[in-house]
Amino acid sequence: MDGPPVSDAIRIASDKRPGTQTRVMLGFLASTFSAAVGRNGYYIASAWALVEAGRGSAGVAILLAIVSVAEFVTSPLAGLASDRFDRRQLNIAADLGRFAIVLGTACALSYLDVFVTLCLSAVAFAFCDRIALTASQAMIPLLARGTDLVNTNSAVFFIMQFGSLGAALLAGPLLDGHPPAPAFAVLALFFLVSAGSLSTVPPSSAPQRATATRGLAPNVDNDLCRLFAAYALLYGGAVLLTAMASSFVFEEQRGTAADFGHLEAAWSAGSLIGAVLLVRLTRGISAPILHLMLLGSTALALMSLIALRAPWTLICFTMLGCLYNLGRVSIEVTLQSSVPNNVLGRAKGAMHGLAVALGLLMFSIITGLGGNVSPSTIFFSFGVALLISIPALSLGIAQRKGES
Numbered sequence: 573m574d575g576p577p578v579s580d581a582i583r584i585a586s587d588k589r590p591g592t593q594t595r596v597m598l599g600f601l602a603s604t605f606s607a608a609v610g611r612n613g614y615y616i617a618s619a620w621a622l623v624e625a626g627r628g629s630a631g632v633a634i635l636l637a638i639v640s641v642a643e644f645v646t647s648p649l650a651g652l653a654s655d656r657f658d659r660r661q662l663n664i665a666a667d668l669g670r671f672a673i674v675l676g677t678a679c680a681l682s683y684l685d686v687f688v689t690l691c692l693s694a695v696a697f698a699f700c701d702r703i704a705l706t707a708s709q710a711m712i713p714l715l716a717r718g719t720d721l722v723n724t725n726s727a728v729f730f731i732m733q734f735g736s737l738g739a740a741l742l743a744g745p746l747l748d749g750h751p752p753a754p755a756f757a758v759l760a761l762f763f764l765v766s767a768g769s770l771s772t773v774p775p776s777s778a779p780q781r782a783t784a785t786r787g788l789a790p791n792v793d794n795d796l797c798r799l800f801a802a803y804a805l806l807y808g809g810a811v812l813l814t815a816m817a818s819s820f821v822f823e824e825q826r827g828t829a830a831d832f833g834h835l836e837a838a839w840s841a842g843s844l845i846g847a848v849l850l851v852r853l854t855r856g857i858s859a860p861i862l863h864l865m866l867l868g869s870t871a872l873a874l875m876s877l878i879a880l881r882a883p884w885t886l887i888c889f890t891m892l893g894c895l896y897n898l899g900r901v902s903i904e905v906t907l908q909s910s911v912p913n914n915v916l917g918r919a920k921g922a923m924h925g926l927a928v929a930l931g932l933l934m935f936s937i938i939t940g941l942g943g944n945v946s947p948s949t950i951f952f953s954f955g956v957a958l959l960i961s962i963p964a965l966s967l968g969i970a971q972r973k974g975e976s
Contacts, residue, residue, distance in 0.1 A: 595773070600715060601731045602769035604708065607667060608735025609742065610762030611701060614674055616743040616836055617759065618690050619818040621752040625686045630939055633815050637935035638691050640811070642698035644928040650706040651921020655914060659707040659714075660770060666704035667767035671760050673697045678756035686752070702924070710917045713908045721905050722850065729901045730847035733893075737840030744833030795860075798965055799906055800923045802863040805961060806899045807927035809870050812934055812954055813839070813892065816947040824948060825882060838886040842893025849894070850901050859906045864966055866899040871958035878948040 622631040653662060677693040712728055713721065739759075746755035821827040821835055853862060873892050880888055903923075911919040938950065 597715060599769050599773040600708075600711070601728065603663070603667070603766045604728060605731045605735040605738075606762045606769060607670075607704065607708075607766040608732045609739045610670065610674065610759050610766065611739075612736040612836075612840075613739035613743060613746075613759040613762070614697065614756070615814060616739060616833070617747060617752055617755045618694070619814070620743070620747050620832060621681075621686055622690065623818045623822050624752075627687055631687060632818060633935045633938040635687075635690055635694055636811060636815050637932060637939065639694045639698040640928045640931045640935060642695050643702050644925055644932065646699050646702040647706070647921040647925040647928060648918070649921075650703045651918040653703065654707045654710045654917030654920075659711045659917075660773065662707040663704050663711070664767045664770050666700045666707065667763045667770070669700035670697060670704065671763035671767070673700065674756055674760035674763065678753045678760060681751070681753040681756065706917055706920055706924070709904065709920060712904075713913055713916065721908055725901050725905050725908070726847045726850050729897060729904075730844060733840055733843035733847060733897055736843060737837055740833050740836035740840050743836065744830040747833075748828065748830050796910065796919075798860065799863075799903055799910075800926050801961075801965060802867065802899065803903045803923050804927040804930045805867055805958060806870065806896055806903075807924075808930045808934055809874060809892070809954060809958070810896050811931045812874075812938075812951065813889075815935065815938060816950060817889075820877075820947040820951075824946060825885065827882070831882070834886060835889050838889040839893035842890035842895075843897035845890075846894040846897030847901060850898055850905075853898070853902075859902055862902055863899060864962055866895050866902075867958050867962055867965070870895045870899075871955040871962075874951045874955035874958070878952045 618635060619632045622635060625631075627634075673693060673696045677689060677697075680689045680693070712725060715724060742758075743755070746758060817835055818832055821832045825831065827835075857865070870892065873888055873895065877885065877888055907919060907923065908916065934954070941950070
C-alpha cells in the first residue's frame with residue numbers, strides 16, 4: 573500500500589478537534605526544539621573541539637566536507653523514504669540513531685584521536701540527521717491541515733531556531749575549560765527527548781505518510797530551478813559561516829569558547845527575528861523578489877565582516893541569521909505550495925542535494941587554501957559571488973513580468 577489505510581486516512585482528516593490538534597502540534601514542536609538543541613550543539617562542539625586540538629579552519633572544513641558528502645548521498649534517499657514510509661516513525665527512528673551516535677562519540681573521545689573520532693561520527697550522524705530533517709519538514713503541510721502555511725512554517729522554524737539559540741548558549745559553559753566528551757554526552761540526551769516527544773503524538777491523529785507515491789520526481793520548471801538556486805546560495809553562506817566562525821573568533825578576534833558561543837547565539841537570535849518577520853514581509857513582497865533582496869543583503873553583510881570587530885560582529889551575525897532564516901522559511905513555504913505532497917520529500921531531497929554540492933565545492937576551496945587566507949577574506953569573496961549571481965537569478969523574473 574502506498575498510503576495509510578482508508579480508515580486511518582479518514583480519521584486523520586476528520587479529527588480536527590482543537591484539543592487533538594494542539595496536542596499533535598505541541599508534541600511536534602517539543603521534538604523540533606529538542607532536536608535543534610542537540611543537532612546544533614553537536615556541530616558547535618565538533619568545530620570547537622577541532623580548533624582547540626590545533627586543526628584550525630582546514631580541520632573544520634574537512635569535517636563539514638565529510639558531512640556534506642554523507643548528506644549528498646543521503647538527501648535523495650531521505651526524500652524517497654519520506655514519501656514512501658510513515659514520516660513520524662521515520663523521524664523517531666532517526667532521533668534514536670542520533671542519540672546512539674552522539675553518546676558513542678562522547679565515549680570514544682576519551683580514548684581515540686579527536687579528528688578521527690569526529691570524522692567517523694559525522695558520517696553516521698549526517699545520515700540520520702538528514703533523514704530526520706527531511707521527514708520532519710515534510711510533515712509540516714500535513715500538520716497545517718488547511719491553515720496558513722506561512723504561519724505554520726514560521727512557528728516551526730521559530731522553535732527550531734530557538735533550539736539553536738539554546739545550543740549556542742549551552743555550548744559556552746559546556747566547552748569553556750572542559751574536555752569535549754561530557755558536552756557530547758549531554759547533547760545526546762536531547763535526541764532521546766526529541767524521540768520521546770514525538771512518540772507522545774497519537775498515531776491515529778498524527779500525519780501518517782504521503783497519500784500516494786505515484787511519479788518518480790517532481791515537475792522541475794524554471795521557477796523551481798530558481799528556487800533551488802536561491803536555497804543553495806543561502807545554504808552556502810550558512811555552511812561557510814559554520815566552517816569558518818570558530819577560526820574567525822579564535823584567530824582573527826582572539827576570542828574564547830564563550831565568545832564563540834556568543835557569536836552562535838547572535839546568529840540564532842537573528843534567526844528567531846527572521847521567522848517572525850516573514851509573516852509580514854510575505855504580504856507585501858513576492859517570493860522571488862524577496863529571495864533576491866535577501867541574497868543581496870547577505871552578500872553585503874558577509875563583505876562587511878572583513879572590517880568589523882566585536883561587538884559589531886555580533887550585530888552582523890544577528891543580521892546574517894535573520895536573513896538566512898527569512899530566506900529558508902520563505903523557500904520552504906514556496907516549495908510546499910508549488911509541489912504536491914506525494915513528491916514533497918523527493919523535491920526537498922533534490923533541493924538540499926544541490927545545496928550540498930555547492931557546499932562541497934566551498935569546502936574543497938577552504939581546505940585547499942588552508943591557513944593562507946583569513947576567514948574574513950573568504951567571507952568577503954563569497955559575498956562578491958552572491959552579488960554576481962543576483963542578475964542571473966533575476967533574469968527569469970524580468971522575462972516573466974515582460975510576458976505578463
